Amino acid sequence: MQAQWHHVGISVADLERALHFYRDLLGFEVVWDHPQRGGPEMAKVVGLEDVKAHMVMLKGYGTHIELFDYLSPKGKAVGSGRQCDYGLIHFALTVTGLQELYDRLVAEGVEFNCPPQVLRPGVLATYMKDPEGVTIELVEYSEGA
Incomplete structure:
Protein backbone atom coordinates (compact mmCIF):
# COMPACT_ATOMS: atom_id res chain seq x y z
CA MET A 1 0.00 0.00 0.00
CA GLN A 2 1.20 3.48 -0.84
CA ALA A 3 -0.03 6.57 0.95
CA GLN A 4 0.85 10.23 1.09
CA TRP A 5 -0.47 13.33 2.79
CA HIS A 6 -3.22 15.14 0.83
CA HIS A 7 -5.18 17.74 2.80
CA VAL A 8 -6.47 19.17 6.05
CA GLY A 9 -10.23 19.77 6.38
CA ILE A 10 -11.46 22.79 8.34
CA SER A 11 -15.09 23.53 9.18
CA VAL A 12 -15.74 27.28 9.03
CA ALA A 13 -18.54 29.58 10.17
CA ASP A 14 -17.83 32.22 7.52
CA LEU A 15 -16.51 30.87 4.22
CA GLU A 16 -15.78 34.30 2.73
CA ARG A 17 -13.70 35.26 5.79
CA ALA A 18 -11.81 31.94 5.59
CA LEU A 19 -11.19 32.39 1.84
CA HIS A 20 -9.90 35.91 2.45
CA PHE A 21 -7.47 34.52 5.03
CA TYR A 22 -6.20 31.46 3.13
CA ARG A 23 -6.47 32.70 -0.47
CA ASP A 24 -5.89 36.45 -0.22
CA LEU A 25 -3.55 36.72 2.80
CA LEU A 26 -1.63 33.42 2.63
CA GLY A 27 -1.75 32.96 -1.15
CA PHE A 28 -3.49 29.58 -1.44
CA GLU A 29 -5.10 28.89 -4.85
CA VAL A 30 -8.69 27.66 -5.26
CA VAL A 31 -8.66 24.21 -6.90
CA TRP A 32 -12.43 23.75 -6.88
CA ASP A 33 -15.52 25.31 -5.32
CA HIS A 34 -18.73 23.29 -4.82
CA PRO A 35 -21.49 25.55 -3.46
CA GLN A 36 -23.71 22.65 -2.34
CA ARG A 37 -22.46 19.13 -1.78
CA GLY A 38 -24.40 16.43 0.02
CA GLY A 39 -26.30 13.22 -0.53
CA PRO A 40 -26.40 9.80 1.11
CA GLU A 41 -22.80 8.88 0.21
CA MET A 42 -21.36 12.03 1.78
CA ALA A 43 -23.64 11.57 4.81
CA LYS A 44 -22.15 8.10 5.31
CA VAL A 45 -18.56 9.26 4.88
CA VAL A 46 -18.79 12.24 7.27
CA GLY A 47 -21.22 10.52 9.69
CA LEU A 48 -23.91 13.21 9.57
CA GLU A 49 -27.55 12.90 8.50
CA ASP A 50 -29.02 15.20 5.84
CA VAL A 51 -25.62 16.78 5.26
CA LYS A 52 -25.11 19.70 2.89
CA ALA A 53 -21.97 21.82 2.70
CA HIS A 54 -20.35 24.50 0.61
CA MET A 55 -16.86 23.06 0.07
CA VAL A 56 -13.74 24.71 -1.34
CA PHE A 91 -0.59 22.30 11.25
CA ALA A 92 2.59 23.87 9.93
CA LEU A 93 3.53 25.70 6.74
CA THR A 94 7.18 26.05 5.70
CA VAL A 95 7.80 29.57 4.43
CA THR A 96 10.59 31.85 3.32
CA GLY A 97 10.71 35.47 4.45
CA LEU A 98 8.89 34.71 7.70
CA GLN A 99 9.49 38.12 9.26
CA GLU A 100 8.07 39.91 6.21
CA LEU A 101 5.07 37.57 6.09
CA TYR A 102 4.51 38.06 9.83
CA ASP A 103 4.64 41.86 9.45
CA ARG A 104 2.15 41.79 6.53
CA LEU A 105 -0.28 39.49 8.35
CA VAL A 106 -0.12 41.51 11.59
CA ALA A 107 -0.97 44.61 9.55
CA GLU A 108 -4.05 42.71 8.29
CA GLY A 109 -5.14 41.94 11.86
CA VAL A 110 -4.06 38.28 12.04
CA GLU A 111 -3.62 37.05 15.63
CA PHE A 112 -0.18 35.62 16.52
CA ASN A 113 1.08 34.20 19.82
CA CYS A 114 4.36 36.10 19.40
CA PRO A 115 6.74 37.49 16.78
CA PRO A 116 8.93 34.89 15.03
CA GLN A 117 11.29 33.18 17.49
CA VAL A 118 14.56 31.29 16.97
CA LEU A 119 13.68 27.79 18.21
CA ARG A 120 17.16 26.46 17.54
CA PRO A 121 19.94 27.55 15.18
CA GLY A 122 18.50 27.90 11.68
CA VAL A 123 14.85 27.51 12.70
CA LEU A 124 12.54 30.52 13.02
CA ALA A 125 8.88 29.92 13.94
CA THR A 126 5.65 31.41 15.26
CA TYR A 127 2.04 30.34 15.76
CA MET A 128 -0.99 32.20 14.46
CA LYS A 129 -4.75 31.62 14.42
CA ASP A 130 -6.99 31.38 11.39
CA PRO A 131 -10.45 33.03 11.55
CA GLU A 132 -11.91 29.90 13.23
CA GLY A 133 -9.18 29.69 15.87
CA VAL A 134 -7.19 26.90 14.17
CA THR A 135 -3.52 27.18 15.10
CA ILE A 136 -1.09 27.38 12.18
CA GLU A 137 2.67 27.25 12.67
CA LEU A 138 4.75 29.25 10.23
CA VAL A 139 8.33 27.95 10.18
CA GLU A 140 11.37 29.01 8.21
CA TYR A 141 14.44 26.80 7.94
CA SER A 142 17.81 28.27 7.05
CA GLU A 143 20.02 26.32 4.70
CA GLY A 144 21.51 23.36 6.55
CA ALA A 145 19.07 23.50 9.47
Whole structure:
Protein backbone atom coordinates (compact mmCIF):
# COMPACT_ATOMS: atom_id res chain seq x y z
CA MET A 1 0.00 0.00 0.00
CA GLN A 2 1.20 3.48 -0.84
CA ALA A 3 -0.03 6.57 0.95
CA GLN A 4 0.85 10.23 1.09
CA TRP A 5 -0.47 13.33 2.79
CA HIS A 6 -3.22 15.14 0.83
CA HIS A 7 -5.18 17.74 2.80
CA VAL A 8 -6.47 19.17 6.05
CA GLY A 9 -10.23 19.77 6.38
CA ILE A 10 -11.46 22.79 8.34
CA SER A 11 -15.09 23.53 9.18
CA VAL A 12 -15.74 27.28 9.03
CA ALA A 13 -18.54 29.58 10.17
CA ASP A 14 -17.83 32.22 7.52
CA LEU A 15 -16.51 30.87 4.22
CA GLU A 16 -15.78 34.30 2.73
CA ARG A 17 -13.70 35.26 5.79
CA ALA A 18 -11.81 31.94 5.59
CA LEU A 19 -11.19 32.39 1.84
CA HIS A 20 -9.90 35.91 2.45
CA PHE A 21 -7.47 34.52 5.03
CA TYR A 22 -6.20 31.46 3.13
CA ARG A 23 -6.47 32.70 -0.47
CA ASP A 24 -5.89 36.45 -0.22
CA LEU A 25 -3.55 36.72 2.80
CA LEU A 26 -1.63 33.42 2.63
CA GLY A 27 -1.75 32.96 -1.15
CA PHE A 28 -3.49 29.58 -1.44
CA GLU A 29 -5.10 28.89 -4.85
CA VAL A 30 -8.69 27.66 -5.26
CA VAL A 31 -8.66 24.21 -6.90
CA TRP A 32 -12.43 23.75 -6.88
CA ASP A 33 -15.52 25.31 -5.32
CA HIS A 34 -18.73 23.29 -4.82
CA PRO A 35 -21.49 25.55 -3.46
CA GLN A 36 -23.71 22.65 -2.34
CA ARG A 37 -22.46 19.13 -1.78
CA GLY A 38 -24.40 16.43 0.02
CA GLY A 39 -26.30 13.22 -0.53
CA PRO A 40 -26.40 9.80 1.11
CA GLU A 41 -22.80 8.88 0.21
CA MET A 42 -21.36 12.03 1.78
CA ALA A 43 -23.64 11.57 4.81
CA LYS A 44 -22.15 8.10 5.31
CA VAL A 45 -18.56 9.26 4.88
CA VAL A 46 -18.79 12.24 7.27
CA GLY A 47 -21.22 10.52 9.69
CA LEU A 48 -23.91 13.21 9.57
CA GLU A 49 -27.55 12.90 8.50
CA ASP A 50 -29.02 15.20 5.84
CA VAL A 51 -25.62 16.78 5.26
CA LYS A 52 -25.11 19.70 2.89
CA ALA A 53 -21.97 21.82 2.70
CA HIS A 54 -20.35 24.50 0.61
CA MET A 55 -16.86 23.06 0.07
CA VAL A 56 -13.74 24.71 -1.34
CA MET A 57 -10.40 22.96 -1.96
CA LEU A 58 -7.30 25.14 -1.82
CA LYS A 59 -3.68 24.34 -2.63
CA GLY A 60 -0.44 25.96 -1.59
CA TYR A 61 2.71 25.43 0.46
CA GLY A 62 2.92 21.88 -0.90
CA THR A 63 -0.43 20.79 0.56
CA HIS A 64 -4.20 21.24 0.27
CA ILE A 65 -6.79 22.67 2.66
CA GLU A 66 -10.47 21.78 2.28
CA LEU A 67 -12.87 24.34 3.75
CA PHE A 68 -16.34 23.14 4.78
CA ASP A 69 -19.18 25.59 5.40
CA TYR A 70 -21.82 23.16 6.68
CA LEU A 71 -25.25 24.33 5.57
CA SER A 72 -26.89 21.34 7.28
CA PRO A 73 -26.34 20.55 10.06
CA LYS A 74 -24.85 23.86 11.20
CA GLY A 75 -21.65 23.65 13.20
CA LYS A 76 -20.73 25.32 16.47
CA ALA A 77 -17.58 26.99 17.73
CA VAL A 78 -15.28 24.82 19.84
CA GLY A 79 -13.44 27.69 21.48
CA SER A 80 -9.89 28.94 21.37
CA GLY A 81 -8.49 26.91 24.28
CA ARG A 82 -7.80 23.81 22.20
CA GLN A 83 -4.00 24.02 22.03
CA CYS A 84 -3.36 21.36 24.70
CA ASP A 85 -6.64 19.46 24.23
CA TYR A 86 -6.52 16.03 22.58
CA GLY A 87 -6.72 15.87 18.81
CA LEU A 88 -5.29 18.09 16.11
CA ILE A 89 -3.55 21.04 17.75
CA HIS A 90 -1.92 22.72 14.75
CA PHE A 91 -0.59 22.30 11.25
CA ALA A 92 2.59 23.87 9.93
CA LEU A 93 3.53 25.70 6.74
CA THR A 94 7.18 26.05 5.70
CA VAL A 95 7.80 29.57 4.43
CA THR A 96 10.59 31.85 3.32
CA GLY A 97 10.71 35.47 4.45
CA LEU A 98 8.89 34.71 7.70
CA GLN A 99 9.49 38.12 9.26
CA GLU A 100 8.07 39.91 6.21
CA LEU A 101 5.07 37.57 6.09
CA TYR A 102 4.51 38.06 9.83
CA ASP A 103 4.64 41.86 9.45
CA ARG A 104 2.15 41.79 6.53
CA LEU A 105 -0.28 39.49 8.35
CA VAL A 106 -0.12 41.51 11.59
CA ALA A 107 -0.97 44.61 9.55
CA GLU A 108 -4.05 42.71 8.29
CA GLY A 109 -5.14 41.94 11.86
CA VAL A 110 -4.06 38.28 12.04
CA GLU A 111 -3.62 37.05 15.63
CA PHE A 112 -0.18 35.62 16.52
CA ASN A 113 1.08 34.20 19.82
CA CYS A 114 4.36 36.10 19.40
CA PRO A 115 6.74 37.49 16.78
CA PRO A 116 8.93 34.89 15.03
CA GLN A 117 11.29 33.18 17.49
CA VAL A 118 14.56 31.29 16.97
CA LEU A 119 13.68 27.79 18.21
CA ARG A 120 17.16 26.46 17.54
CA PRO A 121 19.94 27.55 15.18
CA GLY A 122 18.50 27.90 11.68
CA VAL A 123 14.85 27.51 12.70
CA LEU A 124 12.54 30.52 13.02
CA ALA A 125 8.88 29.92 13.94
CA THR A 126 5.65 31.41 15.26
CA TYR A 127 2.04 30.34 15.76
CA MET A 128 -0.99 32.20 14.46
CA LYS A 129 -4.75 31.62 14.42
CA ASP A 130 -6.99 31.38 11.39
CA PRO A 131 -10.45 33.03 11.55
CA GLU A 132 -11.91 29.90 13.23
CA GLY A 133 -9.18 29.69 15.87
CA VAL A 134 -7.19 26.90 14.17
CA THR A 135 -3.52 27.18 15.10
CA ILE A 136 -1.09 27.38 12.18
CA GLU A 137 2.67 27.25 12.67
CA LEU A 138 4.75 29.25 10.23
CA VAL A 139 8.33 27.95 10.18
CA GLU A 140 11.37 29.01 8.21
CA TYR A 141 14.44 26.80 7.94
CA SER A 142 17.81 28.27 7.05
CA GLU A 143 20.02 26.32 4.70
CA GLY A 144 21.51 23.36 6.55
CA ALA A 145 19.07 23.50 9.47
